[in-house]
């Protein structure tokens with residue numbers, strides 16, 4: 001039972017008296033106590049068991065048990081969205097007067113939490129550049145509590161060396177918090193390099209079919225008990241239906257990720273040969289500046305490919321309008337391939353200097369490579385180019 005594929009399938013809620021094979025959906029707000037003594041012991045945390053679905057539910061527990069096994073973490077909490085996971089993972093540990101160190105290239109809403117929300121509560125931050133690791137140690141202050149990072153970054157696909165970051169964080173006694181959404185545990189397991197918290201938007205590759213919003217915070221038992229306290233009393237719990245979907249989705253995660261990644265690599269290699277494309281960025285392409293690190297740290301190169309069109313902004317917009325099969329929508333990690341133009345959409349509010357600082361040039365296109373036949377994906381992109 002220690003192999004990834006097996007754990008993703010066989011870690012299952014105990015069968016009920018109905019002898020079902022596949023885990024049923026537990027749509028129940030609360031759970032009945034056998035007697036007054038059991039109720040007392042459950043509330044006193046002397047025994048484990050379900051009380052109320054805001055605290056725990058069998059479907060969410062099954063999802064979390066699998067995620068913990070796959071990420072090599074001790075414990076975890078399921079959340080209603082990726083953002084509630086990111087927020088809980090920070091708010092459970094930082095208080096007024098503390099300082100957070102974060103990589104500059106972060107998911108947009110995580111950036112908003114750090115830049116706009118935490119300062120209201122007296123929590124300071126410093127953003128550091130992915131490509132200047134030598135500046136990270138200098139940015140650590142006496143009140144720094146946590147390092148938050150994503151690797152590879154979105155959409156620039158720059159990497160951070162997790163082994164180096166784990167050692168840095170340990171040396172300074174900081175909590176290392178890694179958003180592992182882009183890789184999933186099948187490609188990369190940050191806890192092995194010393195990450196204390198591993199956070200996910202399960203909305204993306206984990207669901208993998210564009211159906212539900214969900215997330216989780218995983219990590220060391222002592223830290224997760226703080227996160228659980230915060231989640232239980234503030235209420236961002238995952239719905240049992242979404243927990244059931246996400247646990248089912250994990251059963252096929254390895255086979256899906258292998259195909260997403262092989263389609264993405266094939267697309268990246270083909271794009272490099274197209275005259276309308278200035279450059280292609282994909283972690284497992286030899287032309288990626290951190291190819292060696294990507295090979296060491298990531299089992300495969302992931303499902304996202306970015307490329308720069310020769311004609312800049314107008315060319316980027318025209319390209320998207322010409323696509324016939326690829327979807328133009330702001331999600332990623334779906335069975336359906338998705339194309340986006342970050343400089344005119346997700347990152348349009350930044351100045352072009354700010355965009356360039358996180359690797360977003362005007363003609364940059366991001367493709368989340370789906371599970372359609374690779375020839376059909378290439379054909380649609382070819383006609384749009």
Ligand SMILES: *Cc1c(COP(=O)(O)O)cnc(C)c1O
Nearest residue numbers: 081082083107179181201203214
């Ligand atoms: C989508 C995403 C999030 C936010 O997740 P939601 O499920 O949309 O709340 C956080 N981090 C990364 C890297 C993401 O791609």
